[in-house]
Amino acid sequence: MSTPPNTDTGFSLPGPPNLARDLRARRSGAVPGLAYRAAAPADPEKAAEIDRRLEAWARGLDLFPAQWSGDFAEFQCGRAVVLQHPGALDLERLTAAGKFLLAENVVDSCYCEEDEGRGASRSILGGRLILAQSALDPYHGTPALEAEWLEGMQADGPLRSYYWAMKDYAALATPSQADRFVHDMARLHLGYLAEASWSQSRYAPQVWEYLVMRQFNNFRPCLSIVDTVDGYELPEALYARPEVQRVTALACNATTIVNDLYSFTKELASDPTHLNLPQVVAANDKRGLKAAYLKSVEIHNQVFEAFETESAPLAALSPLLERYVRGLADWVAGNHEWHSTNTDRYQLPNYW
Numbered sequence: 001m002s003t004p005p006n007t008d009t010g011f012s013l014p015g016p017p018n019l020a021r022d023l024r025a026r027r028s029g030a031v032p033g034l035a036y037r038a039a040a041p042a043d044p045e046k047a048a049e050i051d052r053r054l055e056a057w058a059r060g061l062d063l064f065p066a067q068w069s070g071d072f073a074e075f076q077c078g079r080a081v082v083l084q085h086p087g088a089l090d091l092e093r094l095t096a097a098g099k100f101l102l103a104e105n106v107v108d109s110c111y112c113e114e115d116e117g118r119g120a121s122r123s124i125l126g127g128r129l130i131l132a133q134s135a136l137d138p139y140h141g142t143p144a145l146e147a148e149w150l151e152g153m154q155a156d157g158p159l160r161s162y163y164w165a166m167k168d169y170a171a172l173a174t175p176s177q178a179d180r181f182v183h184d185m186a187r188l189h190l191g192y193l194a195e196a197s198w199s200q201s202r203y204a205p206q207v208w209e210y211l212v213m214r215q216f217n218n219f220r221p222c223l224s225i226v227d228t229v230d231g232y233e234l235p236e237a238l239y240a241r242p243e244v245q246r247v248t249a250l251a252c253n254a255t256t257i258v259n260d261l262y263s264f265t266k267e268l269a270s271d272p273t274h275l276n277l278p279q280v281v282a283a284n285d286k287r288g289l290k291a292a293y294l295k296s297v298e299i300h301n302q303v304f305e306a307f308e309t310e311s312a313p314l315a316a317l318s319p320l321l322e323r324y325v326r327g328l329a330d331w332v333a334g335n336h337e338w339h340s341t342n343t344d345r346y347q348l349p350n351y352w
């Protein structure tokens, strides 16, 4: 990682105003000035095969009504996991990652995001999420109550998707890897609850408070499975070390701030009060959305650079750690590529 990351600064020297250029919305490509690494290109055949498997799985479990099929295609789940896991051992493991990605987005969409019109409601979110957590982290009690729980886990698409995705993952992962994932999902659900609570009470967080919430409402569960998908295990004793936890969190935070930057216009259009980093910076700094957006790019870059700087000495410690931080870096790069090219879902603001 000795080469500098890409930073298409996009900033030009002052010159005569170019009205035509200023009026043109900048619709695709990477955010100017954003630090990122190029991802390994995704094999379209592989992505299409994962999508076929995921769509058949989703249909078999009746995860969503037929009218959402277009949204499934637009999301490009297969392409996402192929980009994010270039070292995947096989298609089975990529499909397991895809099932989680799909399930996590079904839960986010159906339980959390009220403006998406899929029945999400903040006031009942806590009760829904505790049951959803149990789809991953089974209930233990009397045989009769366990049978009721099992039946309850089939009640809706979000529960079915979590339950069946976890069954497949647990068959591929070690018990420690499966347990690690369960805990990262509990963190995600805690983040969802804080987001909903602040939205309901119209709380305007400080930037650091927002980023704490976003460290939990985060892509971390996706990065939590990089070793399983690549077919090895980073043992718990290494994973738990504070410096490994720190680079893991930095990678997860960089990649989640990337979502805030790419989904900024989508979220502004659907709900002008939707919290994301540029919005929170704007509310705190009171210098407008454009200045806030550019400052958010800088915050991202510092987090991204800290991940790169601090993961290099860890990679030098052991081949397992080298493989693990490479898996994190691959996920960050692949996720950036997916966001920057998924122009059906995300468009950039006209700030450059």
Ligand code: LA6
Residues within 6 Å of the ligand: 101, 104, 105, 108, 188, 217, 218, 219, 220, 221, 222, 256, 259, 263
């Ligand atoms: C997506 O952000 C995100 F970061 C999540 C933690 C939710 C999905 C969870 C996974 C994959 P957002 P957008 C673990 O909810 O911008 O802002 O695509 O999604 O609508």
Ligand code: MG
Residues within 6 Å of the ligand: 108, 112, 113
């Ligand atoms: Mg969300």
Ligand code: MG
Residues within 6 Å of the ligand: 259, 260, 263, 264, 267, 276
């Ligand atoms: Mg977003």
